[in-house]
Amino acid sequence: MKEETRRGTTFTRRSLLKGMVAAVATAISMRPSRDSSAHDFHGYDSNRGVLVDLTRCIGCRSCEVACSQEHGLAPPDGMLENYQPLEPQYRETRRPDHQAFTVVNQYQSPLYDHPLFKKTQCNHCLEPACLTACFVNAYTKTPEGAVIYNESVCVGCRTCMVACPFSIPAFRYDSAFDAQIMKCNFCFDTRLSKGRPPACVEACPMEALTFGYRDELLKIARKRLRDLPGRYHREIYGEFEAGGTSWLYLSPVPFEEAGFDTRVPRQPILHFVKDFLAVVPMVLTIWPGLFAGIYLLAKSNKTADNTTSKEDKSDETIER
Amino acid sequence: MRLEWYQLSLGIIVTICSFVAGEPLATELNRKVPEMVVLDSLSNLYEGVSFDHALHDSYASCVECHHHVAGQPSADPACSSCHRSGTVDIVVDCKSCHLTDPFYGDLLSAKRNLSRYHIDMTGLIGAYHLNCLGCHLALTTGPTGCLDCHQRKRNDSLPQGINGTHEETE
Ligand code: SF4
Ligand code: SF4
Numbered sequence: 001m002k003e004e005t006r007r008g009t010t011f012t013r014r015s016l017l018k019g020m021v022a023a024v025a026t027a028i029s030m031r032p033s034r035d036s037s038a039h040d041f042h043g044y045d046s047n048r049g050v051l052v053d054l055t056r057c058i059g060c061r062s063c064e065v066a067c068s069q070e071h072g073l074a075p076p077d078g079m080l081e082n083y084q085p086l087e088p089q090y091r092e093t094r095r096p097d098h099q100a101f102t103v104v105n106q107y108q109s110p111l112y113d114h115p116l117f118k119k120t121q122c123n124h125c126l127e128p129a130c131l132t133a134c135f136v137n138a139y140t141k142t143p144e145g146a147v148i149y150n151e152s153v154c155v156g157c158r159t160c161m162v163a164c165p166f167s168i169p170a171f172r173y174d175s176a177f178d179a180q181i182m183k184c185n186f187c188f189d190t191r192l193s194k195g196r197p198p199a200c201v202e203a204c205p206m207e208a209l210t211f212g213y214r215d216e217l218l219k220i221a222r223k224r225l226r227d228l229p230g231r232y233h234r235e236i237y238g239e240f241e242a243g244g245t246s247w248l249y250l251s252p253v254p255f256e257e258a259g260f261d262t263r264v265p266r267q268p269i270l271h272f273v274k275d276f277l278a279v280v281p282m283v284l285t286i287w288p289g290l291f292a293g294i295y296l297l298a299k300s301n302k303t304a305d306n307t308t309s310k311e312d313k314s315d316e317t318i319e320r
Numbered sequence: 321m322r323l324e325w326y327q328l329s330l331g332i333i334v335t336i337c338s339f340v341a342g343e344p345l346a347t348e349l350n351r352k353v354p355e356m357v358v359l360d361s362l363s364n365l366y367e368g369v370s371f372d373h374a375l376h377d378s379y380a381s382c383v384e385c386h387h388h389v390a391g392q393p394s395a396d397p398a399c400s401s402c403h404r405s406g407t408v409d410i411v412v413d414c415k416s417c418h419l420t421d422p423f424y425g426d427l428l429s430a431k432r433n434l435s436r437y438h439i440d441m442t443g444l445i446g447a448y449h450l451n452c453l454g455c456h457l458a459l460t461t462g463p464t465g466c467l468d469c470h471q472r473k474r475n476d477s478l479p480q481g482i483n484g485t486h487e488e489t490e
Contacts, residue, residue: 219439
Protein backbone atom coordinates (compact mmCIF):
# COMPACT_ATOMS: atom_id res chain seq x y z
CA MET A 1 0.00 0.00 0.00
CA LYS A 2 2.69 2.40 1.12
CA GLU A 3 4.92 1.45 -1.80
CA GLU A 4 2.11 1.81 -4.28
CA THR A 5 1.43 5.30 -3.09
CA ARG A 6 5.10 6.16 -3.19
CA ARG A 7 5.42 4.88 -6.73
CA GLY A 8 2.35 6.82 -7.69
CA THR A 9 3.73 9.91 -6.03
CA THR A 10 7.08 9.56 -7.78
CA PHE A 11 5.35 9.25 -11.09
CA THR A 12 3.16 12.23 -10.47
CA ARG A 13 6.02 14.32 -9.19
CA ARG A 14 8.12 13.64 -12.24
CA SER A 15 5.37 14.56 -14.64
CA LEU A 16 4.54 17.53 -12.52
CA LEU A 17 8.15 18.74 -12.65
CA LYS A 18 8.18 18.32 -16.42
CA GLY A 19 4.97 20.23 -16.67
CA MET A 20 6.25 22.98 -14.43
CA VAL A 21 9.40 23.43 -16.52
CA ALA A 22 7.27 23.64 -19.64
CA ALA A 23 4.86 26.09 -17.99
CA VAL A 24 7.68 28.34 -16.77
CA ALA A 25 9.28 28.28 -20.22
CA THR A 26 5.97 29.17 -21.87
CA ALA A 27 5.32 31.90 -19.36
CA ILE A 28 8.76 33.42 -19.95
CA SER A 29 8.42 33.24 -23.73
CA MET A 30 4.93 34.74 -23.62
CA ARG A 31 5.69 37.53 -21.22
CA PRO A 32 6.89 40.29 -23.55
CA SER A 33 4.02 39.89 -25.99
CA ARG A 34 1.45 39.91 -23.21
CA ASP A 35 3.01 43.00 -21.70
CA SER A 36 3.05 44.92 -24.93
CA SER A 37 -0.61 44.26 -25.59
CA ALA A 38 -1.82 45.05 -22.10
CA HIS A 39 0.46 47.87 -20.91
CA ASP A 40 1.24 49.80 -24.07
CA PHE A 41 -2.33 50.41 -25.13
CA HIS A 42 -2.79 54.12 -25.55
CA GLY A 43 -6.25 54.14 -27.02
CA TYR A 44 -7.66 53.65 -30.47
CA ASP A 45 -6.18 55.71 -33.29
CA SER A 46 -9.73 56.75 -34.12
CA ASN A 47 -10.38 57.92 -30.55
CA ARG A 48 -12.31 61.20 -30.67
CA GLY A 49 -12.28 63.62 -27.80
CA VAL A 50 -13.13 67.12 -26.70
CA LEU A 51 -10.71 69.82 -25.64
CA VAL A 52 -12.26 71.99 -22.93
CA ASP A 53 -10.69 75.44 -22.68
CA LEU A 54 -11.53 77.05 -19.34
CA THR A 55 -10.25 80.42 -20.52
CA ARG A 56 -13.07 80.51 -23.07
CA CYS A 57 -15.98 79.22 -20.98
CA ILE A 58 -18.34 81.93 -19.78
CA GLY A 59 -20.57 79.67 -17.68
CA CYS A 60 -23.68 80.06 -19.82
CA ARG A 61 -24.66 76.38 -19.39
CA SER A 62 -25.87 76.04 -22.99
CA CYS A 63 -24.06 72.72 -22.95
CA GLU A 64 -26.16 71.53 -20.01
CA VAL A 65 -29.39 72.42 -21.80
CA ALA A 66 -28.29 70.78 -25.05
CA CYS A 67 -27.28 67.62 -23.19
CA SER A 68 -30.55 67.24 -21.34
CA GLN A 69 -32.47 67.80 -24.59
CA GLU A 70 -30.38 65.23 -26.41
CA HIS A 71 -31.04 62.62 -23.74
CA GLY A 72 -34.64 63.47 -22.94
CA LEU A 73 -33.82 64.62 -19.41
CA ALA A 74 -35.48 67.45 -17.52
CA PRO A 75 -34.04 70.86 -18.42
CA PRO A 76 -31.55 72.16 -15.86
CA ASP A 77 -33.00 74.65 -13.41
CA GLY A 78 -31.83 78.07 -12.40
CA MET A 79 -31.12 79.26 -15.95
CA LEU A 80 -31.17 83.03 -16.37
CA GLU A 81 -33.15 84.54 -19.23
CA ASN A 82 -30.68 87.26 -20.18
CA TYR A 83 -27.46 85.67 -19.04
CA GLN A 84 -24.49 87.94 -18.53
CA PRO A 85 -21.16 86.17 -19.15
CA LEU A 86 -19.22 85.10 -16.06
CA GLU A 87 -22.27 85.60 -13.89
CA PRO A 88 -22.73 82.62 -11.54
CA GLN A 89 -26.13 80.97 -11.95
CA TYR A 90 -25.76 78.86 -8.78
CA ARG A 91 -23.60 78.77 -5.70
CA GLU A 92 -23.13 75.15 -4.79
CA THR A 93 -20.71 72.75 -6.49
CA ARG A 94 -22.78 70.16 -8.33
CA ARG A 95 -21.93 66.70 -9.60
CA PRO A 96 -23.27 65.03 -12.72
CA ASP A 97 -26.05 62.67 -11.66
CA HIS A 98 -28.89 60.61 -13.08
CA GLN A 99 -30.77 63.78 -14.02
CA ALA A 100 -27.88 65.69 -15.58
CA PHE A 101 -24.99 64.03 -17.40
CA THR A 102 -23.00 67.24 -17.42
CA VAL A 103 -22.79 70.24 -15.08
CA VAL A 104 -20.85 73.50 -15.24
CA ASN A 105 -19.56 74.68 -11.87
CA GLN A 106 -18.09 77.97 -10.83
CA TYR A 107 -14.71 78.25 -9.09
CA GLN A 108 -13.08 81.31 -7.61
CA SER A 109 -9.32 81.31 -7.66
CA PRO A 110 -7.15 84.00 -6.07
CA LEU A 111 -4.88 83.57 -9.11
CA TYR A 112 -7.54 84.68 -11.58
CA ASP A 113 -9.45 87.93 -11.89
CA HIS A 114 -12.87 86.47 -12.69
CA PRO A 115 -14.75 83.30 -11.82
CA LEU A 116 -13.73 80.16 -13.65
CA PHE A 117 -16.24 77.69 -15.03
CA LYS A 118 -15.53 74.02 -15.41
CA LYS A 119 -17.73 71.60 -17.30
CA THR A 120 -17.80 68.14 -15.76
CA GLN A 121 -18.95 64.94 -17.45
CA CYS A 122 -17.58 61.47 -18.18
CA ASN A 123 -14.00 61.82 -19.43
CA HIS A 124 -14.17 58.66 -21.56
CA CYS A 125 -10.87 57.18 -20.39
CA LEU A 126 -8.65 55.33 -22.83
CA GLU A 127 -8.54 52.45 -20.35
CA PRO A 128 -11.74 52.85 -18.36
CA ALA A 129 -11.74 51.69 -14.75
CA CYS A 130 -15.53 51.27 -14.82
CA LEU A 131 -15.20 48.86 -17.73
CA THR A 132 -12.45 46.90 -15.97
CA ALA A 133 -14.40 46.75 -12.73
CA CYS A 134 -17.66 45.53 -14.26
CA PHE A 135 -17.84 41.75 -14.09
CA VAL A 136 -20.81 41.41 -16.47
CA ASN A 137 -19.18 43.57 -19.18
CA ALA A 138 -21.89 46.20 -19.19
CA TYR A 139 -19.39 48.77 -20.47
CA THR A 140 -17.87 49.05 -23.95
CA LYS A 141 -15.08 51.27 -25.20
CA THR A 142 -15.98 52.02 -28.81
CA PRO A 143 -13.29 52.69 -31.45
CA GLU A 144 -14.67 56.25 -31.63
CA GLY A 145 -13.61 56.68 -28.02
CA ALA A 146 -16.93 56.62 -26.21
CA VAL A 147 -17.35 54.57 -23.05
CA ILE A 148 -20.91 53.33 -23.30
CA TYR A 149 -23.05 51.33 -20.93
CA ASN A 150 -25.60 48.59 -21.57
CA GLU A 151 -28.33 48.59 -18.94
CA SER A 152 -29.78 45.27 -20.13
CA VAL A 153 -26.87 43.27 -18.68
CA CYS A 154 -26.17 45.48 -15.64
CA VAL A 155 -26.94 43.75 -12.36
CA GLY A 156 -26.82 46.99 -10.37
CA CYS A 157 -23.80 46.12 -8.22
CA ARG A 158 -22.39 49.65 -8.57
CA THR A 159 -18.75 48.54 -8.58
CA CYS A 160 -18.17 50.92 -11.51
CA MET A 161 -19.23 53.86 -9.36
CA VAL A 162 -16.51 52.98 -6.86
CA ALA A 163 -13.93 52.23 -9.55
CA CYS A 164 -14.26 55.50 -11.51
CA PRO A 165 -11.48 57.91 -10.47
CA PHE A 166 -13.71 60.84 -11.43
CA SER A 167 -16.86 59.54 -9.62
CA ILE A 168 -18.97 59.87 -12.75
CA PRO A 169 -21.33 56.87 -13.04
CA ALA A 170 -24.54 57.74 -11.19
CA PHE A 171 -27.20 55.33 -10.09
CA ARG A 172 -30.86 55.96 -10.79
CA TYR A 173 -32.58 55.04 -7.53
CA ASP A 174 -35.99 56.46 -8.29
CA SER A 175 -37.25 53.37 -10.11
CA ALA A 176 -36.79 50.18 -8.10
CA PHE A 177 -37.48 47.87 -11.07
CA ASP A 178 -35.62 49.82 -13.69
CA ALA A 179 -32.57 50.80 -11.68
CA GLN A 180 -29.60 51.61 -13.87
CA ILE A 181 -26.36 53.53 -14.16
CA MET A 182 -26.65 56.91 -15.85
CA LYS A 183 -23.72 58.82 -17.31
CA CYS A 184 -22.57 60.82 -20.32
CA ASN A 185 -22.25 58.49 -23.31
CA PHE A 186 -20.46 61.01 -25.59
CA CYS A 187 -23.83 61.12 -27.45
CA PHE A 188 -22.69 57.86 -29.03
CA ASP A 189 -26.02 56.53 -30.33
CA THR A 190 -27.39 59.78 -31.66
CA ARG A 191 -24.26 61.57 -32.80
CA LEU A 192 -20.76 60.18 -32.38
CA SER A 193 -21.49 56.92 -34.22
CA LYS A 194 -22.81 59.02 -37.12
CA GLY A 195 -19.72 61.21 -37.28
CA ARG A 196 -21.38 64.19 -35.60
CA PRO A 197 -20.00 66.14 -32.63
CA PRO A 198 -21.77 65.76 -29.28
CA ALA A 199 -24.71 68.03 -28.51
CA CYS A 200 -22.87 70.06 -25.88
CA VAL A 201 -20.03 70.87 -28.28
CA GLU A 202 -22.40 72.07 -30.95
CA ALA A 203 -24.31 74.26 -28.48
CA CYS A 204 -21.29 76.02 -26.97
CA PRO A 205 -21.26 79.62 -28.24
CA MET A 206 -17.67 80.23 -27.15
CA GLU A 207 -16.18 77.15 -28.75
CA ALA A 208 -14.84 76.37 -25.30
CA LEU A 209 -15.41 72.77 -26.39
CA THR A 210 -13.41 71.62 -29.41
CA PHE A 211 -14.29 68.24 -30.87
CA GLY A 212 -11.83 66.16 -32.86
CA TYR A 213 -9.45 63.23 -32.91
CA ARG A 214 -7.70 62.96 -29.54
CA ASP A 215 -4.19 63.05 -31.02
CA GLU A 216 -5.15 66.17 -32.96
CA LEU A 217 -6.65 67.81 -29.87
CA LEU A 218 -3.37 67.30 -28.03
CA LYS A 219 -1.62 69.12 -30.89
CA ILE A 220 -4.19 71.92 -30.77
CA ALA A 221 -3.76 72.20 -27.00
CA ARG A 222 0.02 72.38 -27.32
CA LYS A 223 -0.36 74.99 -30.06
CA ARG A 224 -2.46 77.15 -27.73
CA LEU A 225 0.11 76.74 -24.96
CA ARG A 226 2.81 77.79 -27.39
CA ASP A 227 0.97 80.62 -29.19
CA LEU A 228 -0.52 82.20 -26.09
CA PRO A 229 2.11 81.89 -23.37
CA GLY A 230 0.93 83.37 -20.11
CA ARG A 231 -2.70 82.60 -20.81
CA TYR A 232 -2.55 79.00 -19.65
CA HIS A 233 -1.21 76.82 -16.90
CA ARG A 234 1.29 74.80 -18.92
CA GLU A 235 -0.27 71.37 -18.64
CA ILE A 236 -3.05 69.43 -20.31
CA TYR A 237 -5.34 67.69 -17.84
CA GLY A 238 -6.33 64.30 -19.21
CA GLU A 239 -3.20 63.73 -21.27
CA PHE A 240 -1.96 61.21 -18.70
CA GLU A 241 -4.55 61.22 -15.90
CA ALA A 242 -5.96 57.73 -15.31
CA GLY A 243 -3.86 56.54 -18.25
CA GLY A 244 -5.22 59.26 -20.54
CA THR A 245 -8.75 60.49 -21.17
CA SER A 246 -10.67 61.47 -24.30
CA TRP A 247 -11.76 64.75 -22.75
CA LEU A 248 -8.81 67.10 -22.26
CA TYR A 249 -8.65 70.38 -20.38
CA LEU A 250 -6.71 73.63 -20.54
CA SER A 251 -6.89 75.98 -17.58
CA PRO A 252 -5.45 79.44 -16.82
CA VAL A 253 -4.64 78.35 -13.24
CA PRO A 254 -3.20 75.14 -11.76
CA PHE A 255 -5.89 72.50 -12.10
CA GLU A 256 -6.62 72.04 -8.39
CA GLU A 257 -7.63 75.72 -8.31
CA ALA A 258 -10.42 75.00 -10.77
CA GLY A 259 -11.94 71.99 -9.07
CA PHE A 260 -9.90 69.25 -10.76
CA ASP A 261 -8.73 66.23 -8.80
CA THR A 262 -4.99 66.29 -9.34
CA ARG A 263 -4.46 63.20 -7.18
CA VAL A 264 -5.84 60.98 -9.93
CA PRO A 265 -2.99 58.56 -10.73
CA ARG A 266 -1.29 58.81 -14.09
CA GLN A 267 -1.44 55.09 -14.75
CA PRO A 268 -4.63 53.35 -15.82
CA ILE A 269 -6.63 52.30 -12.76
CA LEU A 270 -6.42 48.76 -14.18
CA HIS A 271 -2.80 48.51 -13.02
CA PHE A 272 -3.76 49.26 -9.43
CA VAL A 273 -6.54 46.73 -9.50
CA LYS A 274 -4.04 44.11 -10.66
CA ASP A 275 -1.67 44.97 -7.82
CA PHE A 276 -4.50 44.85 -5.36
CA LEU A 277 -5.62 41.44 -6.57
CA ALA A 278 -2.08 40.15 -6.17
CA VAL A 279 -2.11 41.33 -2.55
CA VAL A 280 -5.21 39.30 -1.69
CA PRO A 281 -3.62 35.80 -1.68
CA MET A 282 -0.76 37.19 0.41
CA VAL A 283 -3.28 38.44 2.94
CA LEU A 284 -4.92 35.04 3.04
CA THR A 285 -1.64 33.23 3.72
CA ILE A 286 0.01 35.62 6.15
CA TRP A 287 -2.86 37.04 8.15
CA PRO A 288 -4.17 33.83 9.82
CA GLY A 289 -0.70 33.09 11.18
CA LEU A 290 -0.17 36.69 12.19
CA PHE A 291 -3.44 36.97 14.06
CA ALA A 292 -3.04 33.55 15.65
CA GLY A 293 0.35 34.74 16.87
CA ILE A 294 -1.03 37.94 18.30
CA TYR A 295 -3.84 35.99 19.96
CA LEU A 296 -1.46 33.49 21.55
CA LEU A 297 0.84 36.27 22.61
CA ALA A 298 -1.98 38.10 24.33
CA LYS A 299 -3.18 34.90 25.96
CA SER A 300 0.25 33.97 27.28
CA ASN A 301 0.72 37.50 28.57
CA LYS A 302 -2.54 37.27 30.46
CA THR A 303 -1.82 33.90 32.11
CA ALA A 304 1.80 34.54 33.01
CA ASP A 305 3.04 38.05 32.43
CA ASN A 306 5.91 37.97 34.94
CA THR A 307 8.67 36.36 32.86
CA THR A 308 10.05 37.29 29.48
CA SER A 309 11.38 33.79 28.90
CA LYS A 310 7.84 32.44 28.74
CA GLU A 311 6.91 35.00 26.16
CA ASP A 312 9.91 34.00 24.07
CA LYS A 313 8.80 30.42 24.32
CA SER A 314 5.32 31.17 23.12
CA ASP A 315 6.81 33.10 20.19
CA GLU A 316 8.86 30.07 19.29
CA THR A 317 5.78 27.88 19.38
CA ILE A 318 4.05 30.10 16.90
CA GLU A 319 7.02 30.18 14.60
CA ARG A 320 7.09 26.44 14.54
CA MET B 321 -34.37 65.87 -32.10
CA ARG B 322 -32.09 65.24 -35.03
CA LEU B 323 -34.12 67.54 -37.24
CA GLU B 324 -33.63 70.45 -34.87
CA TRP B 325 -29.88 70.30 -35.14
CA TYR B 326 -30.08 69.77 -38.85
CA GLN B 327 -32.20 72.86 -39.12
CA LEU B 328 -29.81 74.71 -36.88
CA SER B 329 -26.80 73.93 -39.04
CA LEU B 330 -28.77 74.87 -42.14
CA GLY B 331 -29.70 78.13 -40.50
CA ILE B 332 -26.10 78.82 -39.68
CA ILE B 333 -25.17 78.51 -43.35
CA VAL B 334 -27.27 81.57 -44.15
CA THR B 335 -24.90 84.22 -42.79
CA ILE B 336 -23.94 87.87 -43.02
CA CYS B 337 -26.39 88.97 -45.67
CA SER B 338 -27.80 92.47 -45.75
CA PHE B 339 -25.37 95.22 -46.38
CA VAL B 340 -27.18 98.46 -45.74
CA ALA B 341 -25.85 100.89 -48.31
CA GLY B 342 -24.22 104.00 -46.88
CA GLU B 343 -21.44 106.45 -47.31
CA PRO B 344 -18.12 104.72 -47.84
CA LEU B 345 -15.89 105.03 -44.79
CA ALA B 346 -12.48 106.53 -45.08
CA THR B 347 -10.16 103.64 -44.26
CA GLU B 348 -6.55 102.91 -44.91
CA LEU B 349 -7.71 100.78 -47.83
CA ASN B 350 -9.90 103.43 -49.34
CA ARG B 351 -12.34 100.70 -50.09
CA LYS B 352 -16.09 100.71 -49.67
CA VAL B 353 -16.99 99.13 -46.39
CA PRO B 354 -20.51 98.66 -45.08
CA GLU B 355 -21.76 100.84 -42.26
CA MET B 356 -24.13 98.24 -40.88
CA VAL B 357 -23.97 94.47 -41.14
CA VAL B 358 -26.79 92.19 -40.09
CA LEU B 359 -25.56 88.87 -38.78
CA ASP B 360 -28.42 86.49 -39.21
CA SER B 361 -26.96 83.01 -39.34
CA LEU B 362 -29.30 81.99 -36.52
CA SER B 363 -32.32 83.69 -38.04
CA ASN B 364 -34.48 80.64 -37.41
CA LEU B 365 -34.04 81.24 -33.68
CA TYR B 366 -33.31 84.92 -33.21
CA GLU B 367 -33.75 88.18 -34.98
CA GLY B 368 -30.59 89.13 -36.84
CA VAL B 369 -27.86 90.93 -34.92
CA SER B 370 -27.31 94.45 -36.20
CA PHE B 371 -23.63 95.12 -36.14
CA ASP B 372 -22.60 98.74 -36.42
CA HIS B 373 -19.53 98.32 -38.59
CA ALA B 374 -18.90 102.05 -38.87
CA LEU B 375 -18.87 102.45 -35.09
CA HIS B 376 -16.38 99.63 -34.65
CA ASP B 377 -14.27 100.95 -37.49
CA SER B 378 -13.75 104.09 -35.45
CA TYR B 379 -12.69 102.07 -32.38
CA ALA B 380 -10.37 99.49 -33.82
CA SER B 381 -8.15 98.96 -36.81
CA CYS B 382 -9.30 96.51 -39.49
CA VAL B 383 -6.74 93.85 -38.59
CA GLU B 384 -8.06 93.41 -35.10
CA CYS B 385 -11.02 91.54 -36.54
CA HIS B 386 -10.00 90.79 -40.12
CA HIS B 387 -6.55 89.40 -39.22
CA HIS B 388 -4.34 89.47 -42.30
CA VAL B 389 -6.89 89.87 -45.11
CA ALA B 390 -7.50 93.60 -44.87
CA GLY B 391 -4.27 94.86 -46.37
CA GLN B 392 -2.26 95.34 -43.20
CA PRO B 393 0.02 92.98 -41.33
CA SER B 394 -1.86 91.13 -38.63
CA ALA B 395 -1.74 92.32 -35.04
CA ASP B 396 -1.45 88.71 -33.92
CA PRO B 397 2.17 87.48 -33.93
CA ALA B 398 0.94 83.95 -34.63
CA CYS B 399 -0.44 85.19 -37.99
CA SER B 400 2.16 87.78 -38.90
CA SER B 401 5.05 85.33 -38.77
CA CYS B 402 3.77 84.00 -42.12
CA HIS B 403 1.36 86.68 -43.37
CA ARG B 404 3.97 89.41 -43.10
CA SER B 405 2.46 92.15 -45.17
CA GLY B 406 -1.15 91.13 -45.21
CA THR B 407 -3.21 90.65 -48.32
CA VAL B 408 -6.17 92.55 -49.69
CA ASP B 409 -8.63 89.75 -50.22
CA ILE B 410 -11.75 90.14 -52.29
CA VAL B 411 -13.79 88.39 -49.66
CA VAL B 412 -13.18 89.52 -46.13
CA ASP B 413 -16.31 88.34 -44.38
CA CYS B 414 -15.94 86.07 -41.38
CA LYS B 415 -17.76 83.07 -42.76
CA SER B 416 -15.47 82.64 -45.74
CA CYS B 417 -12.78 81.35 -43.37
CA HIS B 418 -14.64 80.48 -40.18
CA LEU B 419 -16.79 77.51 -41.05
CA THR B 420 -20.37 77.18 -39.92
CA ASP B 421 -19.83 73.50 -39.11
CA PRO B 422 -16.25 73.21 -37.84
CA PHE B 423 -16.55 69.72 -36.36
CA TYR B 424 -17.84 67.70 -39.27
CA GLY B 425 -16.44 65.06 -41.57
CA ASP B 426 -13.58 65.87 -43.86
CA LEU B 427 -12.22 68.80 -41.90
CA LEU B 428 -11.55 66.62 -38.87
CA SER B 429 -9.55 64.21 -41.02
CA ALA B 430 -7.86 67.04 -42.90
CA LYS B 431 -6.61 68.44 -39.61
CA ARG B 432 -4.69 65.22 -39.07
CA ASN B 433 -2.50 66.10 -42.05
CA LEU B 434 0.89 66.70 -40.46
CA SER B 435 1.79 69.56 -42.79
CA ARG B 436 -1.33 71.55 -41.98
CA TYR B 437 -0.70 74.64 -39.87
CA HIS B 438 -4.25 75.94 -39.37
CA ILE B 439 -5.51 73.17 -37.12
CA ASP B 440 -7.13 75.45 -34.57
CA MET B 441 -9.33 77.82 -36.54
CA THR B 442 -12.58 78.51 -34.71
CA GLY B 443 -15.97 78.00 -36.31
CA LEU B 444 -18.20 80.95 -37.17
CA ILE B 445 -20.24 81.02 -33.96
CA GLY B 446 -17.08 80.63 -31.86
CA ALA B 447 -15.28 83.35 -33.82
CA TYR B 448 -18.11 85.86 -33.34
CA HIS B 449 -18.56 85.25 -29.63
CA LEU B 450 -14.87 85.04 -28.80
CA ASN B 451 -14.15 88.24 -30.69
CA CYS B 452 -17.20 90.29 -29.67
CA LEU B 453 -17.43 89.16 -26.06
CA GLY B 454 -13.67 89.11 -25.62
CA CYS B 455 -13.48 92.81 -26.41
CA HIS B 456 -16.71 93.85 -24.71
CA LEU B 457 -15.73 92.10 -21.49
CA ALA B 458 -12.15 93.37 -21.53
CA LEU B 459 -13.18 96.98 -22.21
CA THR B 460 -16.30 96.68 -20.02
CA THR B 461 -18.30 98.36 -22.73
CA GLY B 462 -20.71 97.13 -25.35
CA PRO B 463 -23.45 94.54 -24.96
CA THR B 464 -22.59 91.23 -23.28
CA GLY B 465 -25.91 89.65 -22.27
CA CYS B 466 -27.44 87.02 -24.55
CA LEU B 467 -30.60 89.00 -25.25
CA ASP B 468 -28.65 92.25 -25.65
CA CYS B 469 -27.67 91.03 -29.11
CA HIS B 470 -30.03 88.13 -29.82
CA GLN B 471 -33.64 89.24 -29.78
CA ARG B 472 -35.72 86.14 -29.22
CA LYS B 473 -38.05 85.31 -32.10
CA ARG B 474 -41.58 84.78 -30.92
CA ASN B 475 -42.30 81.73 -32.97
CA ASP B 476 -44.76 79.20 -31.64
CA SER B 477 -43.69 76.57 -34.14
CA LEU B 478 -40.26 76.36 -32.54
CA PRO B 479 -39.74 73.31 -30.36
CA GLN B 480 -39.28 74.15 -26.69
CA GLY B 481 -35.80 75.24 -25.79
CA ILE B 482 -34.41 74.77 -29.30
CA ASN B 483 -31.97 77.60 -28.83
CA GLY B 484 -29.97 75.39 -26.52
CA THR B 485 -29.29 78.35 -24.31
CA HIS B 486 -32.28 79.19 -22.21
CA GLU B 487 -35.19 77.41 -20.71
CA GLU B 488 -38.35 78.59 -22.41
CA THR B 489 -40.15 80.71 -19.91
CA GLU B 490 -43.41 81.22 -21.74
S1 SF4 C 1 -21.14 64.18 -24.87
FE1 SF4 C 1 -23.39 64.06 -24.99
S2 SF4 C 1 -23.97 62.94 -23.11
FE2 SF4 C 1 -21.85 63.66 -22.82
S3 SF4 C 1 -22.04 65.67 -21.79
FE3 SF4 C 1 -21.96 66.09 -23.99
S4 SF4 C 1 -24.11 66.16 -24.61
FE4 SF4 C 1 -24.06 65.15 -22.62
S1 SF4 D 1 -21.79 76.10 -23.45
FE1 SF4 D 1 -19.57 76.49 -23.58
S2 SF4 D 1 -19.31 78.55 -22.69
FE2 SF4 D 1 -21.35 77.84 -22.08
S3 SF4 D 1 -21.03 76.85 -20.07
FE3 SF4 D 1 -20.88 75.19 -21.61
S4 SF4 D 1 -18.70 75.07 -22.07
FE4 SF4 D 1 -19.00 77.04 -21.03
